[in-house]
Amino acid sequence: MTKKILVLHTGGTISMQADGSGAVVTNADNPMNHVTVPLEGIETEAVDFFNIPSPHITPQHMLKLYQKIKASADQFDGVVITHGTDTLEETAYFLDTMQLPKIPVVLTGAMRSSNELGSDGVYNYLTALRVASDEKASDKGVLVVMNDEAHAAKYVTKTHTTNVSTFQTPTHGPLGLIMKQEILYFKTAEPRVRFDLNSISGLVPIIPTYAGMKTELLDMLDLDKIDGLIIEAFGAGNLPKEVAGKLADMIADGLPVALVSRCFNGIAEPVYAYEGGGVQLHQAGIFFVKELNAQKARIKLLIALNAGLKDQELRDYMEG
Template sequence: MKKIIVLTTGGTIAMSQSDESEGVKPQDPKALQKTLPFLNQFADVEMEHLFNLPSPHITPHEMYVLAKRVQSLLQHDADGVVVTHGTDTLEETAYFLNLVISNDKPVVITGAMRSQNELGADGPYNLVNSVRVAAEEEAKGFGTLVVFNDEIHSAKTVTKTHTSNVATFQSPGLGPAGLITKRNILFHRELTREKILPLCSPKAKVALIKAAAGMDDTMIRWAVDSGYQGIVIEALGQGNLPPAMLPGIEQALEKQIPIVLVSRCYHGYVQDTYDYIGGGRQLKQMGLIFANGLNGPKARIKLMLALEVTNDRTELETYFKI
């Protein structure tokens, strides 16, 4: 049997609802140990408790600590690693791992939308399926995968789409990379690995700004004045911005602060299509970096890591083309 290590980091999958307050909060970090008899039907599973944090408490430093441990386990005798995580920032941690883990062995991240003592708790089921995927030979070389609700998603494309539904994790435009049945793990397509970035605790401060109708450049100027080393802007449509945002963008570029442009839309890519003030063509000519299909939070993670390598715009752009 394959040897799979489960690393727990907290989140709803390790929480319980209080009978008194009816609030959901962290409980014993070893609570998931009771699932081991089910997990060991599919692999030789060991469980290690790394953190017991709600996912809004996870920072890029915790992502680094987790990635370092995953890399170490994969370099030794583990055939795959499963990470349990809170769902609010799960896609960011998954993408961080996807960018820095160089080993081809499977890495799977999962969690739960319902706490352990809620009716219909989905955590144990997701965990069993994650171990099955991590033990699957075909899952090698696909980077970090997210397993939820009988579906397998790429870390690059998956996003949380609903506040409470168990089917919250979706890959807009592409759909899941694979499905899980009672007997089989079925992949629909090949997944291409992105350029691997250094495994480090990123120090660069990167702002994430979402554009909306009538916005000006106040937040961009604030980021510049506050010492941010990078900015990600979620633009309108195919990559267009209100004209009043442009002076702040010019100020940031003059200070050689890289700006990555993504769309606030769930589907599609930013493109230099529209040729008007604030349109994508002007933004491209100004020197903004167009991200290839990433959402804002993931582009921020990638820019933070890439800035550990270079702050040269041309070099940074190569990381966002794939």
């Protein structure tokens, strides 16, 4: 039986070419549209949905992708989105929190442009098509497929500026492996709250912490212009005492504040009871976000606020 796959091109390195000087530039004619798909039983319908570098991607673009998938799902057996790698994990996570139809949704990209030596774009694209046409992928949540690995959108992150194996899943490892003749899955996506948003707006900045940090960065924030805040804390979730005090005041003024660890592996949790330690921060009302990095915690808080979550309901969702 032939599987029909919707392909949504959004731009990124996978669609770009290096010019004579070696600089990688946006290409009006997406090279992936000229790829002959040598995969039996797969039919594709490609749409040049966007053509922008992924640093230009916004939550509004992510929402448009969701709406397109939702509107088209009954005509297709799976979806592949080609995307720039810089913000690919954020788009993947955004889509994974939406009420998508139960068909495989796969994001892929490239670390080398289409005319560079050793370009990985075509291979990743064809591999993504294989996964999107696999019925076993339909209960795995949104997947990121690159370099013969399938990663869960919730956990995957870009770990290297140029390496083709840049996408990794800290702590957990990949969800599956794409082999020559079959696809192996080790896990399924865990149940989670999903939303059906019609619009998205708001400003949620990310503030990193560092040794010797005082309150200067926080003092620059206009509380009337931001809707929430993500703080990237030390270790298991600790802050300089001055920062902790300032955040407590901001929370008292009604600002939702969520915390993640700046560590590459592990989970933030309120363990330490000293001034600025996680116990004190949690008691002050800071949300401890499990297993997400800062950029995904920002997406999570933004979605929750746009869904109208407040008070205990908001805390339960952010810490769930």
